[in-house]
Amino acid sequence: MQQPNKLTPFFENLNFEREDNTMVINFGPQHPSAHGQLRLVLELDGEQVVKAYPDIGYLHRGIEKMAENMTYNEFLPTTDRLDYIASTSNNYAYALAVEKLIGIEAPRRAQVIRTMLLELNRIISHLFFVATHALDVGAMSVFLYAFREREFAMDLMEDYCGARLTHSAVRIGGVPLDLPAGWLENAATFCDKIDHEIEHTYGALLNENRIWKMRLEDVGVISAENALSWGCTGPMLRGSGVNWDIRKEEPYELYSELDFDIPVSDRCDSYGRFRLYMEEMHQSARIIRQLIPMYKKTEPQLMAHAPQYISAPKEEIMTQNYALMQHFVLVTQGMRPPKGEVYVPTESPKGELGFYIKSEGEPYAYRLKCRAPSFFHTGLLQELLVGTYIADVVTIIGTTNIVFGEVDR
Amino acid sequence: MRKYTPKDNVQGKAYYTDRFWVAPRVPRLDVEAESHFADVVKALGRKAKESYVEIGQLVVHIKATENFNVLKILKESCGYTQCSEQSAVDYLAKDGEFELFYQLLNISEAKRVRVVCRIKEGEAIESVQPLFKSANFAEREMFDMFGIKVNNHPFLKRILMPDDWEGHPLLKTYPMIGDEFASWYEVDKIFGKEYRDVIGPENRDPARIDRYDTKRFSRVGYEVPFGADISEGEIENPIEYSETVLVDYTKNSSKQLDERR
Structure with missing residues (x-):
């Protein structure tokens, strides 16, 4: 063992003096492929990993603690900082949990807008996955092409809510804004564009690429049983041949009315998961296209009518005394949901994002637990990496698509 | 007597609750x-x-x-x-x-x-x-x-907080901005316990504003030595509120009516 003192400090990267022949190396937390702040302690025998220990917590901001100290509406922008690649999914999952708790439903137009934004966020997140995964494995140009299209999607988000990354585009009970003029046409153009790009740029560069297939095929194999046991969800579960998508099985929002397919791969490896992500982007574009005519048939109401919990529209507040009084109480004291507990799962781009809220009838949540998919996918690494070679470690981290905002919370 | 504040739950609380408010329950x-x-x-x-x-x-x-x-x-x-x-x-x-x-x-x-x-x-x-x-x-x-x-957990160890942390953050007794241990943790870790007097405890209140803080680059826009005075002779002003909004009724200017008009 090392004997650290002031002159020879502890070198955490090197620890050769062990009885056996293994070497311990420290990967991260600042490694470019660590997807944020993952520290991975690997024990190597030659080039083979014999033990992996994911060390997390470098981005821990105590978001669950903050939820206990904020009113329900105050907390919503904080959820942006969970999975910061697809903020709207977090906003939505939280808003839906609170809506289930207080028993309200968003009006039709808000539902259409929310579903559109959710799918747009799925495309943004999946493009980010394809880009960074390819970059990690060594394909630089895909990164540039994918980020080019991601910019257009971010522009759409910016046109809607003014923010590119921390959207807060959903409110409890609806959405804050209607779509701006021309947004639907732009979204339709984007859908055509992304379909074309997936097929002819990323797909053409990667799908049958010999190097890409050699690096991804049979790497990071997870059996269906293992995936379930480790709490894998989303593409990680569907990549192991389990047909489970919360949008289909426990539909929320407008998903029960929409026509889309759930791609499933029984390859169980990184390549299968990569193909899933590509196909899911197609499906998301298909969903957005179906939503465009649905939007045009809706009434203009954007927020649910529930004066006990949600402020009235602005013109009512400005003209009616009682609406103003209720608005004042809701802003200064916060809404008071009934006593009870709720767990609401949603299918975020990474997997099952669920919020457990325990309410004691006060304006502050008594306990809020964010069930983040990446947290459990990180846990899986300690088993998945054992027996693989060091060159595949980065591929496997990339394929889990973990985002540290929601791992550490 | 000063107001007694219970220490067993230091989380955010409603500043006002109607006496007759009975929270309903989810069915x-x-x-x-x-x-x-x-x-x-x-x-x-x-x-x-x-x-x-x-x-x-x-x-x-x-x-x-x-x-x-x-x-x-x-x-x-x-x-x-x-x-x-x-x-x-x-x-x-x-x-x-x-x-x-x-x-x-x-x-x-x-x-x-x-x-x-x-x-x-x-x-x-x-x-x-x-x-x-x-x-x-x-x-x-x-x-x-x-x-x-x-x-019988295979590896029961802290996961999000550092291994040498004291206290468990999600307990209701744990304040949101951290306890005393938290305010000294980084000072002790980076500089050593002997520097506690020099550096002082970490202020973890996110709403705190120190106008003459020389460590915040955003305040002055350029680097200054630690502890340098950047106030440029400006005296520290207490916050003043507009009198057009907040009317002071104790002033002599307000007139009290003796009888109902």
Whole structure:
């Protein structure tokens, strides 16, 4: 063992003096492929990993603690900082949990807008996955092409809510804004564009690429049983041949009315998961296209009518005394949901994002637990990496698509 | 006498609550309404102390010592193959207990069950890691956040907080901006305990503004030595409020009417 003192400090990267022949190396937390702040302690025998220990917590901001100290509406922008690649999914999952708790439903137009934004966020997140995964494995140009299209999607988000990354585009009970003029046409153009790009740029560069297939095929194999046991969800579960998508099985929002397919791969490896992500982007574009005519048939109401919990529209507040009084109480004291507990799962781009809220009838949540998919996918690494070679470690981290905002919370 | 503030729950509280306010409760439905949930409760038999359906999901209260057996029955005979989430709720101030919950998912039926049990402070719970590997991380997080020990866990260690941290952040007794240990942690770690007087405790109040703080680059725009005076002779002004908005009625300018007009 090392004997650290002031002159020879502890070198955490090197620890050769062990009885056996293994070497311990420290990967991260600042490694470019660590997807944020993952520290991975690997024990190597030659080039083979014999033990992996994911060390997390470098981005821990105590978001669950903050939820206990904020009113329900105050907390919503904080959820942006969970999975910061697809903020709207977090906003939505939280808003839906609170809506289930207080028993309200968003009006039709808000539902259409929310579903559109959710799918747009799925495309943004999946493009980010394809880009960074390819970059990690060594394909630089895909990164540039994918980020080019991601910019257009971010522009759409910016046109809607003014923010590119921390959207807060959903409110409890609806959405804050209607779509701006021309947004639907732009979204339709984007859908055509992304379909074309997936097929002819990323797909053409990667799908049958010999190097890409050699690096991804049979790497990071997870059996269906293992995936379930480790709490894998989303593409990680569907990549192991389990047909489970919360949008289909426990539909929320407008998903029960929409026509889309759930791609499933029984390859169980990184390549299968990569193909899933590509196909899911197609499906998301298909969903957005179906939503465009649905939007045009809706009434203009954007927020649910529930004066006990949600402020009235602005013109009512400005003209009616009682609406103003209720608005004042809701802003200064916060809404008071009934006593009870709720767990609401949603299918975020990474997997099952669920919020457990325990309410004691006060304006502050008594306990809020964010069930983040990446947290459990990180846990899986300690088993998945054992027996693989060091060159595949980065591929496997990339394929889990973990985002540290929601791992550490 | 000064106002007594209870220390057993230092989380955010409503500044005003109507005396007559009685919080309603989310309706709890009977399990018999849903045949699948009724079967689950029947399979658990007397192990289920109380069961009801709340917002579409079955909630089963059990004895804490039976958690492993109950989850085993649910996994092996009821098809609940995934443990989505496992954590605790702090009820120490009210009941001296923690409430633990296991959120389980049945993929073939698309049903969810929440298994709830309560343990006293200082009691340990049996690990369910042999049944659901996802409990490995979830139980570590629960130990880290609440200090609940888990028996037979393969590697019960802090997960989000540093290994040498003291205190468990999600307890209701733990203030949001951290306790005293937290305010000295980084000072001790980076500079050493002997520098406590020089540097002072870390101020963890996110709303604090120090106008003449020389360490904040954003204030002056260029680098200055530590402790340099950047006020440029400007005296520290207390915050003043506009008098057009806040009218001072104690002034002589206001006139009191003797009789009703």
